[in-house]
Amino acid sequence: MSTQATYSLGLDYGTSSVRALLVNTQSGEEIAAASYDYPHGEAGVITSPHNPNLARQHPADYAAGAKATIKQILKDSQINPDQMIGIGVDATGSTPIPVDENGKPLALHDHFKNNPNAHAWLWKDHTAHAEAAAITAAAEEKRPHLLDKCGGTYSSEWFWSKILHCAKIDPDVSKAAHTWLEQSDYIPAMLTGRGVAEIKRNICAAGHKAMGGVATNNTYPDADFFSTVHPELARIRQSLPNQLHTIADIAGTLSPPWSQLLGLPESTPVAVGAIDAHLGAVGAGIQPNVLVKIIGTSTCDMMTAPLAQKLPDIPGLCGIVPGSILPDAYGLEAGQSAVGDIFNWFSTFSKIPHDQLTRDAEKLRPAQSGLLALDWHNGNRTVLVDQRLTGLVLGLTLHSTPAEIYRALIEATAFGAKIIIQRFEDYGVKVTRVINAGGIAAKNPLIMQIYADILNRPIEIARSTQTCALGAAIAGAVAGKARGGHPTINAAIQSMTGNPIKTFHPNPKHVPTYDHLHTLYTRLHNSFGLPTHTENLADIMKQLLTLRDQSR
Amino acid sequence: MSTQATYSLGLDYGTSSVRALLVNTQSGEEIAAASYDYPHGEAGVITSPHNPNLARQHPADYAAGAKATIKQILKDSQINPDQMIGIGVDATGSTPIPVDENGKPLALHDHFKNNPNAHAWLWKDHTAHAEAAAITAAAEEKRPHLLDKCGGTYSSEWFWSKILHCAKIDPDVSKAAHTWLEQSDYIPAMLTGRGVAEIKRNICAAGHKAMGGVATNNTYPDADFFSTVHPELARIRQSLPNQLHTIADIAGTLSPPWSQLLGLPESTPVAVGAIDAHLGAVGAGIQPNVLVKIIGTSTCDMMTAPLAQKLPDIPGLCGIVPGSILPDAYGLEAGQSAVGDIFNWFSTFSKIPHDQLTRDAEKLRPAQSGLLALDWHNGNRTVLVDQRLTGLVLGLTLHSTPAEIYRALIEATAFGAKIIIQRFEDYGVKVTRVINAGGIAAKNPLIMQIYADILNRPIEIARSTQTCALGAAIAGAVAGKARGGHPTINAAIQSMTGNPIKTFHPNPKHVPTYDHLHTLYTRLHNSFGLPTHTENLADIMKQLLTLRDQSR
Secondary structure, eight states, rough: OOTOOEEEEEEESSSSSSEEEEEETTTEEEEEEEEEOOOOOOOOOOEEEEEEEEEEEOOOOHHHHHHHHHHHHHHHEEEEEEEEEEEEEEOSSOOEEEEETTTTBBGGGGGGGGGGGGGGEEOOOOHHHHHHHHHHHHOOOOOOOOOTTTTTSSOTTTTHHHHHHHHHHHHHHHHHEEEEEHHHHHHHHHHHHHGGGGOOBBBBHHHHHHHOGGGTSOOOOOHHHHHHOHHHHHHHHHHSOOOOOOSSEEEOOHHHHHHHTTOOOTTTTEEEEHHHHHHHHTTOOTTTEEEEEEESSSEEEEEEEEESSSOOOOOOOEEEEEEEESEEEEEEEESSSSSHHHHHHHHHHHHHHHHHHHHHHHHHOTTTTTEEEEEBBBOSSSOOBBBSOEEEEEEEEEOOOOHHHHHHHHHHHHHHHHHHHHHHTTTTTTOOEEEEEHHHHHHHHHHHHHHHHHHTTEEEEOOOOOHHHHHHHHHHHHHHHGOOOOOSSSHHHHHOOEEEEEEEEOOTTTHHHHHHHHHHHHHHHHHHHTTOOOOOOOTTTHHHHHHHHOOO | OOOOOOOEEEEEEESEEEEEEEEEETOOOOOEEEEEOOSSTTTBBBEEEOOOOEEOTTHHHHHHHHHHHHHHHHHHHHHGGGGGEEEEEEEEESEEEEEESSBBBBBGSGTTTTTTSEEEOOOTTOOOOOHHHHHHHHHHHHHHHHHTTTTTTTOSHHHHHHHHHHHOOOHHHHHSSSEEEEEEHHHHHHTTTOGGGGGBBHHHHHHSSOOOSGTTTTTTOHHHHHHOOHHHHHHHHHHHHHOOOOOTTTEEEOOHHHHHHTOOTOOOOOEEOHHHHHHHHEEEEEEEEEEEEEEEEEEEEEEEETTTTTOOOOOTTTTETSSSSSTTTEEEEEEEEEEEHHHHHHHBBBBSOOOHHHHHHTTTTTTTTTOEEEEOBBOOSSSSOOOOEEEEEEEEOOTTTTTHHHHHHHHHHHHHHHHHHHHHHHTTTTEEEEESSSSHHHOOHHHHHHHHHHSSSOOOOOOOOOOOHHHHHHHHHHHHHGGTTSSHHHHHHHHSSSOOOOOEEOOOHHHHHHHHHHHHHHHHHHHHOTTTTOOTTTHHHHHHHHHHHHOO
C-alpha cells in the first residue's frame, strides 16, 4: 500500500445495522468494510404486539455500532490513522430522536430507556397518520405553499408528524425533549461532541422531511404556523437553527473521547450528514437527468436538476430541495415504501425457500400466472403519498403457486416504479438513464430483468454494492479536502464511483405484455388510490385470464 | 345383530375417491364404511401442465372403486346378503362421460384410454368456457326461457358446454361417442348392465346441468335448438330419452356379472342416481325452507320448495328442477365453486401446517387482520355464474401472517355464502334453518363459528359425517321398499337422518363487525363481478385499517 494514498470513511446507518466502508479517495477502491447488527428489537427494529404501526430503534445501538465498525475497519485495513482524511455519515430518515439540552438522546437516560416514545422514531413508523393529516390540513389552510414542494401531503413518516404524535400520547417524553434530532444529524453531533446549539442540521432531512426547503428560503417553516397546530411543535421549531447545510459542509472534528476511542486524530473532519438514499445516489454516480433507484427494503428514487432550471411543483413527490443530493442542484426524491420488505415478507411464510422461489419465478413468462398485485404493503409513498393503503393480490386460482405470487409481487414493485418515472417526465424532468443500486440491484438479476422489461429501458447497475456508504465516504473525502481529499462533491464522484458493472436490456418480447399489464395495474392503482376515481373493474380478472391463456 | 334388520347401501362418488356406506334402514345407524382412492391422476384428478382449466377422471376407477368398497363392506359387516335391500348412488356433476353404443366409456377402449377427452369430464373442468358463452348466446336468442331457470347463464362446468368443447377440439372422440352419460347415470347403468336405450337418466343432473327441467316439460331442450349451435349437440340430444327420473325410481337390478362379483342377489335393486350434493341434502334431513350446505372442496347450497308453490326465476341460481332433491318438491341449487379447495390450496404453500393455521386463526378477532378476500379462486357459481373470475386478497401489510390470510379466506367463503342466502330470500324463498354437512362442517368448528357469526344465524351440523352416502343409502332403502325398505324418500329421511349433533350460535359481539365487513365484501363482489357496476373503492383499504385499529 502506498503511503501517499488517502482514504475516507463512510458510515451508513441502515434499518437493521450500521456499515462502515473505507474507500481510497483517488480510485474509489473499497479497502475494508465492517457491519454491526443493532442488538435491540427484532433485526434492529423495536415493534409492538399491540400496534403494527410502531417501529422504533434504540439510540444506544448507534454509538456501539460506530465504535465496533470503525475499530474493525482500522484494524483490518492497517492504514495509518493520518491517511484517513475524513468521515461522512448517512442515516435513515425521517428518523427523529428526542434529545436533552446536551444533545443526548432521552433513551440514554435510565428513566426513559425502555420507553419506545423516547427512542428513535424509525422512518417506517406509521403511528402518526392522524397527526400527518392534521398538519396537512393546517398547512392547506395557513401555508399552502409548504405543501407544494412535498407532494401536496405531509406524511406520517416525517419529522413533525412524529413529534406531534409524541406530544399527544406521551407528554413526559415530549416535555423532556429539549429538541429533536434527525438520525443523520445526531450521528455527526455524537462523533464531534457538538453542543445542541452548534449542531449543523442537514438540508436533506430538513428539506425532504420537515418542510425546510425552497418554500421556506432554506430554513424550517415559521413557529407561528406550528403554534396553530400544537404548542409543542412551536417550541421544538424554536429549538431549531435557521441555517441548513449540505454534505459539502463540515459538521466538526472528532471529539476527544471519540478520537481516543477510535485511535484517530482529533483533527479528523466529519461531514454534515444526509439521508441514506441521497448519499446512495451520490455513491451511484448521480448526474442531472439520471434516475438513481436505491432498491433495498424500500426504494428511493433520486433525481437532480440544476438550480437554474425552473421546476414546477410535482404532485406526489416527497420533496424538491436545493442541495439535498448534490450541493449545486435541486434534489428530487420519490420512492416506494416497501420493495425488498415485500419479498422478504412473502418468503417468510412460503414453504418454498427464497432462492428456490427466485429460480421458479425466473422460469415464468409475463402474464403466465394471471396474477396482478398492488405493492402497497407499507403504504404508497409516491405518487399517492398515503400510508393508509395496503397490498392486494388479484387473479388467484387454485393453481396459483408461491413462485407465481412472488413474481407478481416483484412485477407490482416495477409497475409502481414505472408510475414514478411517468410522474417525473409528465412534469418536465426527463429521465435519460436509470441506475439501480442497493442490495437487490446487486444480487437479484431476475428482479433487474423484470424492471428492464417493465420500465422498457436499460437498467444500469452501480459499480459499488454499498453506494450509501460510498456516498458517505465521498462526503468524507470532501470534508478532508484540506488533507488531500477532493475540492467538490462532483469531483469526488468522478474519481470514486466508476462505471456501471452491468446493464440489463429490455426483452422486446416481454414489453407489449407488460405494457398491457401496466395499464391494468394503473387502473387498480387509481381505483383503490384516488378518492374520486370511478370505473368498472369487472373486465380486469378476465383480461388477466386472457393474457394468461395467450402466454401459454 | 338382529336377523330382522334391513340395510341399504349408499355409493358416493367424490372428486378423489368413492365411498360406500352400509346403513340400517330403521335407525340410520351407519354399520360399515369403506373408501377407495382413484388411482389415476393426482388425488384422482387428471390435469394438464399446459391447461390449468383441464380436470378429468378415468372411468376405469369407478368400477374398481365399486368392487373394492362393496366387497369390503360386506366382509366387514358380516351381514346376510339378503338383508341388503337396495343400493343408491350419488356422483359428482356435471361429469359427462363419452360412451359407445353399449354404454361402455370410450376410455375403456385401448385406443382412447390415454386420451383425456375420452375420460370423464370432471365437474371442475373449465376448458369449455368459450362454448358455455356460445350456448348462452344461442339460448338468449333462440330459447330465452331455457336460461331463466338456470341463473341466466349456461356454465362451462355443465354437460352441453363440455360436449361442444369436445366436438371442437377432438372430433375423433366426439364421433366415437354414441352418447354421453352423466357419472350419476353411468354408475347405476354399470351396476345394472342396462343397454344405452334402457338407461334411466336422472332429472337431477339433467335438470341442473343440461337445461332439462321445468322449462322443457321435464325433458331436455329440443334438438332443433342444438342444431343451431353445433350438429354434434343435436346428434347427442337425439340419443337422450325424453323421460327423466327421480331417486324414488329404480334404475334396475344388479347385472349377473356384478351380482356374482359382489356376492349379492341379482334381485338387489339399484336406485336412480343423483348428484352428490342433492343426495347430501337428503342425508342431512332437508325439508322445505331448510337450507342444507354441503361444505367440502366446493359448497352446494340446497333448498326445496313444494311443487305447488309458484316460484319466480331466481337470477344466478344453478337451477330450479322439480324432483331433483325430494321427488315431490322443486330442488333449488346454489353453490360456491371452491371452499375447502381454497383452504387446502393456501395450506399447501404456507410454512405453517394446516392444523396450526387453524389454531392461530382461532385466536384472531373479526377485522383484526385488516384483510378482506374474494373467494373466487375457482370462479363464482352463485350468484354471478362466472367461471372467469379469480380470487383476491386485499389489505396485505408487511405484518400479515399466514393465519390472518387463512382466516380471511374462510371469512370470504362465509361472505359468499351470505350473498347466496340473501338471493334466496330476495326472491321469496325464506331460509328458516341452516344445516351444514360435509367434511368441513363435521371437522372444523372454527369455520362453523365464523359462518354462524357472519350469517348471523344458528348453524346446525348434520348428524352424519357422510350425508351424501347416507342420502344414497336412503334412495337405496326406497328402491328396496318391496324388501322391507321405506315407501317414500320422506319416510326414509324421517327414520334414517336423526337430529343435528351440534349447533353453532352467532357471537353477538362479532356480528356488527362482520356486517360491516360484509358490506365491503359486497362492494368488491359487485365491482369485480358485475360488468356495469361502478363506484369509488378508495375508502375500502382505509375502512379495513380503521376496523383493524378498533378491534385491538
